Amino acid sequence: MSDGSVQYQQRQPAVPVLHEQRPEEALGAVPERGRWTYRPRRVGMVWRSKVFRAGTVIVALALCGLVILALVREQTGPEGFLVGLGLAVLPVPLLMAAFRWLDRVEPGPWRNLIFSFAWGACAAALVAIIANSFAMRWIATATADPTSADTLGATVIAPVVEESAKAVSVLLIFIFRRREFRGVVDGIVVAGFTATGFAFTENILYLGNAFDEDQQLGSSGIASVTAGTFFVRIVMSPFAHPLFTVLTGLGFGFAAISARHHRVRRIALPVLGLLFAMGLHALWNGSSAFGPYGFYAVYGMVMVPVFALVTWLAVWWRRRELRTLAAELPAYATAGWLTPAEPLALSSMRTRGVARDLARHWHGRQDRSRGRA
Template identity: 30%
Template structure:
């Protein structure tokens, strides 16, 4: 029975976190199937690769570190952060190539999804291995749900944020920022693991993670606010071009757009999606070169035509 409760205790909180992060990306929300794919990579693919990598590296290190206690500490503080952040980040390098992935917010959502998936599976394994005593079982559920699982989310979201930030930059800058993001993710992971490895430093670990989460939430909020500004600024030109009515400009760049009554309900969702995509395609085209720029410019023309067609057949 505790096996079932352990599974539920691992799955439910991380899934709730996932939905909250996905929903918070309110202006250019990512396709949930892509978010779920990243979540499942963290829960399955990254876990198995991390286990294999950790076993291998720990075996190598054991030739130099003979004491079991010291070996365990090295494994927790050095091996786990390096191996796990790399295996979690592998799938982000695939996701970032998708044209839908274009800014910091996207990186936070996809990276956070991978981290939550990883945290879910890792939590389940910890819950099962500590299920002999109800008291310790409950305690570890609380700690890992509120802290360890969240740490995985924040660390991989950090890498994702750097990938999103550099998405439209030159190849050299993309590599540089990817490396910086990966190192920061490893440091967050290592700082948490090292602090909770000792009773005397555990309070500092909880404080560190609390501050890190606050920074994460702040960056996420500012990134979403920047998306709102991008939509407003880019669509302002479309108002001048006569494609979008002036009365729609502020609505399309705010949460009011989810309300009914400001445009025909038969086109509202398609209109919001196409106008938002148009705004981001314009931003992407301006910061791209080569084939990507040609693709974005072609998409801009298509979305302008689609929006004009939508509004021409609707009373607003």
């Protein structure tokens, strides 16, 4: 190699120097079809990070939880808060287990369900307690009648505010976790977890206030306000809030299985489900205005039949998913992707359970977890 070529190589910088770049290149622009298009190299990179987004959601929900915790504790007092917390947590595992059982055919990820529960318990509850308090004070001031303000707030304001706040959780998962929101069962489960979280926080408030009232009146035992509130909210109607919000979830679930070109249907169905949820919630809250037996009439003639109908629909739809698997999987077995016995096993919940038990016995927990898919 000649000396000239060596000198030429020495003159080439190893790293491009800023002042030797074109201004467009230094600002992050790239050529596109003969013109320079500016694309900042770092803008938006942080927000695309899953860790950053997950951390932002966790921090936001944690802040909402701290605020709602302080508000509830302020209204109930320390002792009332602890009593309300201990009693309100009792139905939560049962409701979560029921919704998770319903989702056994194609279970969704736990992160969606935990987010839904946290949204209901923290964000939705915070929005509801602030908006309801503000609306009732405004109505009481405008009408100069606190009694009518309480009635109007419970039957009109609360259903609209609370169901809208809970519906946001279903909407967020429907938009940002669309691949994991596949149909009616997913809508029911996500809505159920959201409403379970909301009812948990609300029950703390009601039971804590009841205990505080008993402390002031000196009541105790079965005749106490706490016992009555526990019987109505925990024993008789633990499914009330989940039932309301499940109607919204059904709307989103039917929208999820609608064709993409049916845009009107995909928008109208969730709105219709939300309106039904608000209506049933308003009827439930206003049942006491129908006379001394209004609550029992609405409970027996409306709530129980609607609950039975929704339960039947959820179980029927799960069986429909299993029938779909039984009809479509044999083609994969014929192509050699599955063994001949696998379509039959995957289309039966009983056979799936036996397969998981055998996998756990012979191969450990890892293969058992594979059987859940």
